[in-house]
Amino acid sequence: MNKRVLGVIDATTHHEGLEELMTHRSLAAVPFAGRYRLIDFVLSNMVNSNIESVAVFPKFQYRSLMDHLGSGKDWDLNRKRDGLFFFPSSIIEGIRRGIGSFSHFAANLDYFKRSKQEYVIIANCYTVFNMDFRPVLERHIHTGCDITEVFHNGKSMQMYLVKTSLLIELIQTREATGYTCMSDVVMDIHHKYRLCIYEYTGYSVMIDTIQSYFSASMELLDPDVWKKLFLKNHPIYTKVKDEPPTRYLKGASVHHSMIANGCQIEGTIENSIISRGVKIGKGSIVKNCIIMQKSQIGENCLLDSVILDKDVKVESGTIMTGASQAPYVIRKGMGQGALMNT
Incomplete structure (x- = not known):
């Protein structure tokens, strides 16, 4: 062919x-x-x-x-x-x-x-x-x-x-x-x-x-x-990046989620997709979310039905909630503070 x-x-x-x-x-x-x-x-x-x-x-x-x-x-x-x-x-x-x-x-x-x-x-x-x-x-x-x-x-x-x-x-x-x-x-x-x-x-x-x-x-x-x-005899290829394995610190909890390489996890992740190089702070809860590459989530945050684009920084104590039919989206490189309660 x-x-x-x-x-x-x-x-x-x-x-x-x-x-x-x-x-x-x-x-x-x-x-x-x-x-x-x-x-x-x-x-x-x-x-x-x-x-x-x-x-x-x-x-x-x-x-x-x-x-x-x-x-x-x-x-x-x-x-x-x-x-x-x-x-x-x-x-x-x-x-x-x-x-x-x-x-x-x-x-x-x-x-x-x-x-x-x-x-x-x-x-x-x-x-x-x-x-x-x-x-x-x-x-x-x-x-x-x-x-x-x-x-x-x-x-x-x-x-x-x-x-x-x-x-x-x-x-x-x-x-x-x-x-x-x-x-x-x-x-x-x-x-x-x-x-x-x-x-x-x-x-x-x-x-x-x-x-x-x-x-x-x-x-x-x-x-x-x-x-x-994702079929074994018909793989999906992508750009290869050499990164260390994800690091799970004390207090980290992950359920029913996909975690890419290079992350640092201290909080709780449920039913979410986490891309490369993401950091999730202690006491934070991330549910039903898509977190893209190198985004950083501070401590004691709550994110539910949220899409964070690349390089987003979420300050400690921030609460963001969306819905499955209308997820809350934060654009690439933006910063979100503790007063952002949606």
């Missing part, structure tokens, strides 16, 4: 429902499951499907994404031929475009023309799933389809498999046809292409709001859900 399929990840999406987590980063770089970023899932799926050439098309706040992906070494994509490519968009569009913006692709048309792969799979960056794309290609070839769209539970996953030559044609004729992206093509009932549907039956969730982000994160604390997403 590595010689036949080109991977394209559309990282231009900006969901307003996730604005509080996207102030300093793109949607693709939003942290998930303690040590991953959202883009890790689709990128790992492509690598595990033996796709050796992957192009990432970002648009908004992509410095964090570039820092995370680097040369692609952690995904075995730092190679002399093919590998990982990064094509930031310089196009300013007032209208929201769908997945696979042809105008963005047109600015980098040479990449597609020079590619030797016969097919291309176009995917979004915000779906959490673990999928082998090889059966999609086999079905696509066997049925003689022009476009194969991947579905899950009867709903489009906004992922498309087409011939590279057809994609180039769609890009070059976009002004005449009025198609701005792949979504436009498949939604046009008068299009001339043979459209096929591939139904994916594994675990999948799209992250497009704070509520969906929070609920999907909490689902991972269920061992059955974790096993469906």
